Amino acid sequence: MIDKILKHKIKLIIAVILVTAYYFALPKQLFKDPTSTVIESAEGQLLGAKIASDGQWRFPQNDRVPPKFKACIVKFEDAYFYKHLGFNPISIVKAIVENFKSNKVKRGGSTLTQQVIRLSRKNQKRTYFEKLKELVLATRLEFRYSKEKILSLYASNAPFGGNVVGLDVASWRYFGRFSNELSWAESATLAVLPNAPSLIYPGKNQEQLLQKRNRLLQKLLNEHIIDTLTYQLAIEEALPQKPYRIPQVATHLLQKVAKNQRGEKVTTSIQMNLQQQINAIVKKHYSELSQNQINNMAVLVLDVKTRKVLAYVGNSPTTRQHQKDVDIINKPRSTGSVLKPFLYAAMLDAGDILPNTLVADVPTQIGSYRPENFNKKFDGAVFASEALSRSLNVPAVRMLQSFGLDRFHHYLKALKLTDIKYNANHYGLSLILGGAESNLWDLCKSYASMASTVNHYDDTQGKYYKKEFIEPSYLANFNPEFGATSLEKNIFDAGSIYLTFEALNKVNRPEEEQNWEFFNEANKIAWKTGTSFGFRDAWAIGTTKDFVVGVWVGNADGEGRPGLVGVSTAAPIMFEIFNYLPNSNWFEAPFDELVQIPICSKSGYRAGEYCEQKNTEFVQQSGLKTASCPFHFWVHLDENEEFQVNTSCETLPNIIHKSWFVLPPLMSYYFKKKNPFYNYLPSFRKDCLGENSTTMDFINPKKNTTFYLAKDFKEQEQGIVFKLVHSNPSALVFWYLDSEFIATTQNIHELEMKPKKGAYMLTAIDEQGNEIQKKIEIK
Template identity: 30%
Template sequence: MNPLRDRGLLHPVALGGALCVVVIGFGLFALDRADKAFPPPLEAASQMSREVLDRDGRLLRAYTASNGVWRLPVRLDEVDPDYIKMLLAYEDRRFRSHHGVDPVALVRAAFQFVSNGGRIVSGGSTISMQLARLIEPRSQRSLTSKLRQMARALQLERRLSKDQILSLYLTLAPYGGNLEGVRAASLAWFGREPKKLSLSQAALLVALPQSPESRRPDRRHDEARMARDRVLGRMRDAGLIPASEIARASAAAVPSRRLGMPDLAAHLADLAIRTHPQTDTVRLTVDGAIQGRLEHLASETAARLGPKQSLAMVLADGRTGELLASVGSPGHLDAARSGAIDMTRAVRSPGSTLKPFIYGLAFEDAIVAAETLIDDTPADFAGYRPRNFDLDYMGEISIRQALQFSLNVPAVRLLEAVGPQRLLARLRRGGIKLQLPPGGAPGLAIGLGGAGVSLRDLVQLYTAFVNDGVALQLGDGTEIEPVSHFEHPVIQAQAGWRVADILSGVEAPQGAPRIPIAYKTGTSYGYRDAWAIGFDGRYVLGVWVGRPDASPVPGLSGIATAAPLLFEAFVRTGLDRVDFPPAPYGLIEPSRGELPFALRKYKAGDETATASAGGALPPRIVYPPQGARVALGSGGSGRMMPLVIKLQGGVAPYRLIANGLPMPKPTRRRVLNWNPDSAGASTLTVMDAEGRAASVSVFIDTN
């Protein structure tokens, strides 16, 4: 007897079952090894269009993928859920239940093919099989290619979730021409993201991938409409959508032309792509809605400007330093206006736009007040003879009016007092380095535009007026390194408030909207550049108008050309106006009659001194002289040696004011010692017992 047979182990049925188990197991093992050896080519789906997004994730600008197609990534939550329901109902009703291949759909498609004389009525491909065809396209349709799609579909189902498969399909499906994916299609045919679609739009997007070229709305409009209506009819017959809604959707127009992709902030977007070459999606600080409105305004304005003229605008949040909009030209493809040049970064003459910082330094040094009188008369500053823009002079005028009217001679008088070097040093605190003429030393001309600066830099400087005197470095999202913050103020908070208060009283240009902003205009020499920089309690907006080649434009000016655009741009932003802050604690703005004697009328150091009622001449600093560069050693102690200041005239006691800060105690001596905190430009003011003052600007250096 055979023990194995007695135990039933050699029974034919048992042997057959065991053999089946072995064969099935070997087959599954072989399929698993083949699946791992020949995975689906998902890397083909990784080539996407690069995107530049705004602060809220909205598309500003996109770039075609390396193969020249528009293929924008999409998540399911970014697509209208009603469209997804319609797609699955039309293409793959059992998508959520099958494993890549739907036998029921295959049998139905085969039966319809035979019963209709070899005509395809409906396909048996699932969404997974269609995705397999998209990632591994084949030119010929055959039984072999269909079987390969089925195998790939099974592979995809093993690796990806249903939502991942559906998301990939919505990213790769063709929609005509070089459009791939539902986002690119929705933007090109409807000008909107697919987050919310009408019933007609959703039906068209369901129909297009089946035969994208023969149904292209811009080339085969009737075929596209009929394909859309077939989808709508299927939804009606299935009872998924009421007949009344189907009728309305069928009456809706089908687009007859393809729209351009979003193309906002082109200069900034190009920079973002260059500085982040390995990143597919870059998010900027720009507000897409504001950017679009300002670009539209730029196009409108360009149509009114002369040929070859351009313009630029920069809007920043002065409290955070974030760039909210940047218009580099009226159109980056407008070759006649050199639109490819980003004029927000072009270095140009700033005209009078730096004057507020000159006045701010003068307020710091207590050499003038808002109601101090100053002469606006012809003057000669060692051969430099500035003239006003209108070639006229106003005579004796207040500091407030001199700044509001942007008079040149008073500004140069004050710049001579505070010193050009010190002005440059303060601008550097705001991260700005003026571009001086080759080999040129900083002189009084920089106060009237005799240096170079960009619109973006000017807006950055003006953030000091809404941030307690501290400028903020502008950030836009293109930076590789984090944006840094400046430690030292461009101007002291009280001086900055005084300047802002004066500029807020400048009347709006004729015909411009009446909105509560402070602003300053500028016109460069030869009518080459027109500027207007404005701000409220938070936002700073700058405008430049001119020709990119720096050619003169007769009649161009800041007040007539740039200022109206500034006011209109502020309105177009749609931002709520932010009130100016109240005066800093302890700040008093006296009337002219309440001013100390020395502040009632400004007199430069070289003007003829007059004796006081008691016969004493006003104080005068005889050392160090105006503009001196003084080297102070440390004397081995690690601290700089004191600077000796020598006086003549005046009535004791005297009080020294260094860089706007008064020394704690007055003195009766005419030789004073001052210990500077650091090297650099400084302004020294001495005031006597009768309130008369004298000032010099010096540069402290170390050995």
């Protein structure tokens, strides 16, 4: 009795061991080969693929097998596929008999399931012992997976000749389209290839391939899977002669995906038609700009609402020598003027200016730094919005100095401009003119977040999302998480952003669009260009309610080129892309963040009591903190309004009281050149007592300055020209160098001197005793 129990126990243990061994005989992951990185458009079209690390074209596993290929492969390889449990005894017996007769392995008799096992085990030698292993593992595979899964494993891993592995890539390499789009003839062609992939594939042994294909088609006809007409049409189709290139519609995005999701199939948010159109636009402009040795450009298009990438062109179709493979969208480049809208919005947001506050545009020297406008000219005074739309450098630097470098740097860090890595003092005031670096991705995401802030403020009836300034994504399944709503702004309030966009909409478009201001409302774009020092980088970034388009143009190696200017190279590309995008309505004004107040029409400040011309305008809420107009004064004039007077020199009934718009002398001097109707403040009549005010200022030198004596072609030292402006040009001005009298000027207050090397005190005194001084050094 004990012997029987022991005997059965041993059998039970052996059975458990065998069952356990059988259960674990099949690895959890059959195929571990590296796969190609594949990206598709939002519509499911192939954008590109990167070859696997082992040099094979092998797309990631696809669990769907097209019906036509499924019918073909089953009929060709394993007619009883849906009936057996992994092996076919009849086929095995036939194979043994035939191989025995021929004295060699001539026929395999393997089912598709067994072939999957053999492929996963890297095609071991075709021995009977190996066949036995395959048989056992094939039955185990049948228990683990459905027939459809087994078919998909075969289709994704079967060899199709050369370095082509799997149905999906074979379809693209041999027919240039998805496998589910293949005809019966094409499906049959691919079905017969894995049977002898090293012997028969497109371009080699065509006759044998044709015969195999047609025999399979005949079998499909005989089995009533296809009809006679389909068969007749199918056998007339030609065989592919050579492999197609895998589509590469978004090569640089493919590089980006391969870094993060290597070997995966990724469905992106890219719109195929838009991507192809922009590729064509970039190619066209590259062919033109490359004539001027401008070789690289990048384009990024974002959807404001979804924060998805709609088009991604990392570089132009240039040469390897000019770094065509470099993705410039994420590369740091000098910003030029593209940060100016952020400064304007920050100053509005902080209540430091109103949209049209007059700002100075005069020769400026701050320490050793002397900013200049692109056209080398000055307006004296210009509205802040106009300074932004015209991208004037001097007002921008003076605004930054007034606002505070650290304050502005804080705003830029809040925008998460990742390439601004140093503290504010590292950049200095040149920060606003390209002294810092940023990249196209960060800049576009900032413009998109600002646009979305205005959109959401309208959608939520006056609230802000806490996570408005988020990273965009190139993934089709990306859903932006903006967080909870709040009454508190994120970075800029909606009113300040809206007014910034209003200013940017007034930027003059490129010359070919001279009538841009007559475009309908649906074509309004808030946009900004930028050009870095030395003509190395040209930018154009624009936003509508729905889309952001960013363009960078230049040379990847940093070489500057004449004519590499944002408005003439990058802006035309941007506008051409916007013309292809659907039109957008303009932003809704966020009235809850705006307030209507009287504005001085001449100065753009809040109207003071002496402003004679006032407009009622909407400004940001924080604008209520701004000062009232400092440029209008109540003056007292004689009957002819020729001189200022007071009761010491004129009777009260004869005095005319009038508001007068007065700019500081230096601003006034340049403002008068651009505004001929500007009237200087009349001087006091000579018989009036008790009036003495400073009415002049130096143009050169503006600050304590070091001058270097230059020499002409004859080695003669050139003089130094000193210049000042007086509110009364006809006034006499007496010039002194230290205590030594030099000369007198009237009307035109310019003086050329040739002082010796050394340090001096330059002094100018007018006939009424007003005095100004500057220290200078001659070297």
